[in-house]
Amino acid sequence: MNKILNVLLIEDDTIEIMKLNRTISSLKLNHNIIEANNGEEALKILEQKEMLPDIILLDLNMPKINGIEFLSILKKDNLLKHIPTIVLTTSNNQKDLLECYKIGIAGYVLKPLRYEEYVSKIEILLSYWAINELTKEI
Amino acid sequence: MSQNQIDILQRALHRERLARKQAEKILEDKSLQLYNTAEELKKANEKLGQLLDEKTSQLQGVFENINDAYLVMDLSGNVLKMNDAAIDLFGYDIDEEDLNVINLIYKEDYTYAMESFMQLREEGFFTDYTARVFTRRKEVKWVHINASVVYDKQNKPIAAQGVVRDITETKYTTELIEEQKKQLDVIVENAPFGIALTQFGKMLKTNRAFQNLLGYTEEELKVTTVKDISVVEDYPESRIQMEKMNSGAIDNFVINKRYKKKDGSIIWAKTNVNAVRDQLGNTKYQVALIEDITSEREKTLIIDMINEVAKSILGKVDIYEIAWEITNSIAKFLGTEDCVIYLVNNKEKTIEQIATYGEKLNEKNQIANKMTLHLGQGIVGMVAQTGKAQIVNDTSKDDRYVVDGKRRLSEITVPILRDGEVIGIIDAEHNDKNYYTKEHLRTIQNIANLVAMQLKSAINLREREKAESQNVELLKALEKRNNELQEYAHVVSHDLKSPLRSINALTAWIKEDNKGKLDAVSLQNFGLIETTLEKMEQLIIDILEYSSIGTDANVTKRVNLHNIVNDLKQVLYVPKHISIEVLKVLPTVKGDKVKFQQVFQNLIGNAIKFNDKEKGLIEIDYFEHKTHYQFLVKDNGVGIEKKYHDKIFKIFHSLDNSKASSGIGLSIVKKVIDLYQGEVWVESKLNKGATFHFTIKK
Numbered sequence: 001m002n003k004i005l006n007v008l009l010i011e012d013d014t015i016e017i018m019k020l021n022r023t024i025s026s027l028k029l030n031h032n033i034i035e036a037n038n039g040e041e042a043l044k045i046l047e048q049k050e051m052l053p054d055i056i057l058l059d060l061n062m063p064k065i066n067g068i069e070f071l072s073i074l075k076k077d078n079l080l081k082h083i084p085t086i087v088l089t090t091s092n093n094q095k096d097l098l099e100c101y102k103i104g105i106a107g108y109v110l111k112p113l114r115y116e117e118y119v120s121k122i123e124i125l126l127s128y129w130a131i132n133e134l135t136k137e138i
Numbered sequence: 139m140s141q142n143q144i145d146i147l148q149r150a151l152h153r154e155r156l157a158r159k160q161a162e163k164i165l166e167d168k169s170l171q172l173y174n175t176a177e178e179l180k181k182a183n184e185k186l187g188q189l190l191d192e193k194t195s196q197l198q199g200v201f202e203n204i205n206d207a208y209l210v211m212d213l214s215g216n217v218l219k220m221n222d223a224a225i226d227l228f229g230y231d232i233d234e235e236d237l238n239v240i241n242l243i244y245k246e247d248y249t250y251a252m253e254s255f256m257q258l259r260e261e262g263f264f265t266d267y268t269a270r271v272f273t274r275r276k277e278v279k280w281v282h283i284n285a286s287v288v289y290d291k292q293n294k295p296i297a298a299q300g301v302v303r304d305i306t307e308t309k310y311t312t313e314l315i316e317e318q319k320k321q322l323d324v325i326v327e328n329a330p331f332g333i334a335l336t337q338f339g340k341m342l343k344t345n346r347a348f349q350n351l352l353g354y355t356e357e358e359l360k361v362t363t364v365k366d367i368s369v370v371e372d373y374p375e376s377r378i379q380m381e382k383m384n385s386g387a388i389d390n391f392v393i394n395k396r397y398k399k400k401d402g403s404i405i406w407a408k409t410n411v412n413a414v415r416d417q418l419g420n421t422k423y424q425v426a427l428i429e430d431i432t433s434e435r436e437k438t439l440i441i442d443m444i445n446e447v448a449k450s451i452l453g454k455v456d457i458y459e460i461a462w463e464i465t466n467s468i469a470k471f472l473g474t475e476d477c478v479i480y481l482v483n484n485k486e487k488t489i490e491q492i493a494t495y496g497e498k499l500n501e502k503n504q505i506a507n508k509m510t511l512h513l514g515q516g517i518v519g520m521v522a523q524t525g526k527a528q529i530v531n532d533t534s535k536d537d538r539y540v541v542d543g544k545r546r547l548s549e550i551t552v553p554i555l556r557d558g559e560v561i562g563i564i565d566a567e568h569n570d571k572n573y574y575t576k577e578h579l580r581t582i583q584n585i586a587n588l589v590a591m592q593l594k595s596a597i598n599l600r601e602r603e604k605a606e607s608q609n610v611e612l613l614k615a616l617e618k619r620n621n622e623l624q625e626y627a628h629v630v631s632h633d634l635k636s637p638l639r640s641i642n643a644l645t646a647w648i649k650e651d652n653k654g655k656l657d658a659v660s661l662q663n664f665g666l667i668e669t670t671l672e673k674m675e676q677l678i679i680d681i682l683e684y685s686s687i688g689t690d691a692n693v694t695k696r697v698n699l700h701n702i703v704n705d706l707k708q709v710l711y712v713p714k715h716i717s718i719e720v721l722k723v724l725p726t727v728k729g730d731k732v733k734f735q736q737v738f739q740n741l742i743g744n745a746i747k748f749n750d751k752e753k754g755l756i757e758i759d760y761f762e763h764k765t766h767y768q769f770l771v772k773d774n775g776v777g778i779e780k781k782y783h784d785k786i787f788k789i790f791h792s793l794d795n796s797k798a799s800s801g802i803g804l805s806i807v808k809k810v811i812d813l814y815q816g817e818v819w820v821e822s823k824l825n826k827g828a829t830f831h832f833t834i835k836k
Contacts, residue, residue, distance in 0.1 A: 015640040115646035
């Protein structure tokens with residue numbers, strides 16, 4: 001029995017948010033999507049420690065605090081640094097990729113052009129994390 | 139006979155006997171007395187005879203044994219007696235033949251001889267008669283004669299006697315000495331170097347060269363002491379040497395010292411002093427040989443200084459360091475209190491002091507009150523402008539003079555010229571008027587020439603370093619700009635890609651939400667939207683890739699090209715009718731793996747894309763050259779018209795719009811190959827396939 005995941009989606013693009021929501025509903029998955037439009041918002045959400053997400057899906061190119069900056073803040077927090085964070089981006093910049101892995105990420109997924117491809121990638125991603133054992137440390 | 143008688147007789151006999159005895163005794167006594175007297179007389183007589191003998195033999199000995207010739211003649215000159223020495227001297231022997239002294243007279247001395255003979259007769263003697271004689275052996279001999287007249291008991295002159303000394307040898311020796319002395323005097327007098335005979339610091343004798351050297355007459359020098367013509371600074375060393383000589387430790391010494399000429403000027407002379415000692419070894423005289431080395435010394439000084447300057451600035455590239463080195467040397471050479479080096483700043487049209495000597499230095503050995511002049515300002519500024527060296531003999535009469543610290547009356551200003559351009563100034567000042575000479579000027583100009591070369595190269599170096607550091611800065615800025623650009627390209631590509639994804643998602647949702655409601659044309663249009671999006675996406679990817687190549691070839695890892703091509707064969711979509719053949723095992727080169735990947739990917743990708751044959755064949759091969767590898771990717775595809783062979787490598791020059799081609803691929807190839815200093819070109823004819831060649835430097 002797959003778990004129901006609490007997924008924190010940090011994404012500034014409305015259509016991207018719609019894409020994930022639609023993907024989950026079209027795949028009839030029960031995961032909870034918590035939306036944050038940027039890094040600041042996400043940090044506010046994470047401050048309420050009772051509601052920590054199981055995984056974080058993180059876009060890199062965002063206004064205010066960009067993805068990498070957010071990641072750095074996250075990894076400095078003893079509690080939050082354990083949350084698997086998967087980067088979901090259009091950028092295949094090798095520099096970004098390396099930087100992210102250095103700071104510490106659980107995955108780096110490129111957003112494909114075709115929506116169908118996106119759906120299949122998200123499906124695989126979520127099913128993978130759904131079968132993983134995840135810590136619930138508070 | 140009676141007894142009486144007998145007795146009487148006997149008594150008488152006795153009496154008689156007694157008397158006789160008495161008489162005998164008296165006689166005996168008398169006789170003894172007489173005998174004794176006779177003996178005494180005899181002794182006295184003997185003694186007298188002895189004395190007489192002695193006297194006679196003594197006289198005889200004197201007469202015969204004196205070394206000098208002795209002869210006695212009558213008043214007519216006939217020789218009566220002569221000793222052996224006389225016989226030897228004159229070659230005549232009066233025992234064998236007669237001799238008259240007139241025969242002995244040397245013709246030329248006849249008058250003198252007669253006069254002397256007259257004197258002898260009148261005054262009874264003559265002395266110191268010195269003349270020549272003519273001997274029997276026809277020799278001419280010099281003689282010295284003392285003669286006197288011999289008188290009889292009545293005081294009547296009867297003869298003359300004379301002692302004759304042979305002075306031929308002495309005379310000859312004297313003459314020789316005279317001659318030698320004359321010769322010596324000639325030598326001494328005409329010697330090219332000065333000679334002085336001194337005693338207790340006084341000059342007893344000097345030669346002409348010595349007099350000329352010092353500008354004094356011989357008489358003046360006789361009343362001048364050595365001290366009078368020496369310079370105080372040279373006393374100590376002279377004294378040390380003199381003391382050594384007087385103590386007997388040395389017999390001579392050489393010293394380079396100064397002499398004051400009569401006109402007050404100074405000359406340098408190499409002075410060779412020799413001791414002349416008496417029998418006790420005390421210094422009796424000193425002979426000094428003096429050679430004027432003033433000009434040699436100056437030349438040596440100049441050469442030494444130039445050498446010193448050359449040595450001190452050799453290898454120095456810092457103009458300030460060079461300047462400091464030369465100010466010291468120049469100041470020392472000129473004997474000057476103030477020396478400053480200026481550097482011309484052509485941009486600011488100024489001259490600034492960069493090194494100083496003397497009063498311009500502060501306690502920290504830095505320039506005190508550093509001064510900057512405009513070109514044309516002051517004597518220095520003027521020289522900087524005209525490039526002509528100058529000596530100012532009296533600055534108080536020169537309006538241009540700029541007081542720096544304090545006024546000094548003489549100034550010498552020499553430009554440091556390079557290619558006719560004044561790059562610096564050497565300037566020195568002296569408190570006295572008329573201090574600097576043309577010789578000074580020439581020497582400083584030489585120094586300036588020497589320094590110019592070094593300074594110019596130093597300045598060039600400084601400018602080059604400046605340019606280099608500017609280059610480094612530029613390069614850094616460029617790198618930063620490149621990085622920014624690359625980042626920018628990534629951001630732009632992200633920003634451009636995102637809407638494409640959104641459009642794609644939205645069209646997908648419309649299609650999904652309206653399933654069965656859309657007609658075939660609409661569906662076809664949706665298909666076109668998707669294709670367009672894909673083309674757009676590819677364009678963005680290619681542009682990003684092209685802009686990412688950059689200009690950096692620094693990554694020099696070993697890259698196995700054979701592996702790269704084999705990997706690509708897997709990654710690339712290769713239709714079944716097309717085969718890719720790698721003819722040789724490709725080499726391993728140095729470089730960036732990703733970049734080589736891009737090259738092969740684009741070339742092979744194009745070869746696949748532009749193949750219209752039923753059986754497509756792509757061949758990959760390479761040749762090794764001395765300095766580089768030459769690779770080729772050959773296909774049997776559509777080929778390229780000759781006129782496009784250059785154009786295809788330019789960005790956005792796709793020859794085919796219908797295909798998913800951005801027109802960037804070959805530009806990427808060219809950019810990478812350029813980066814590795816190689817070349818890329820194509821051999822092709824339309825419909826005859828194409829072969830792309832490229833080279834990579836080893």
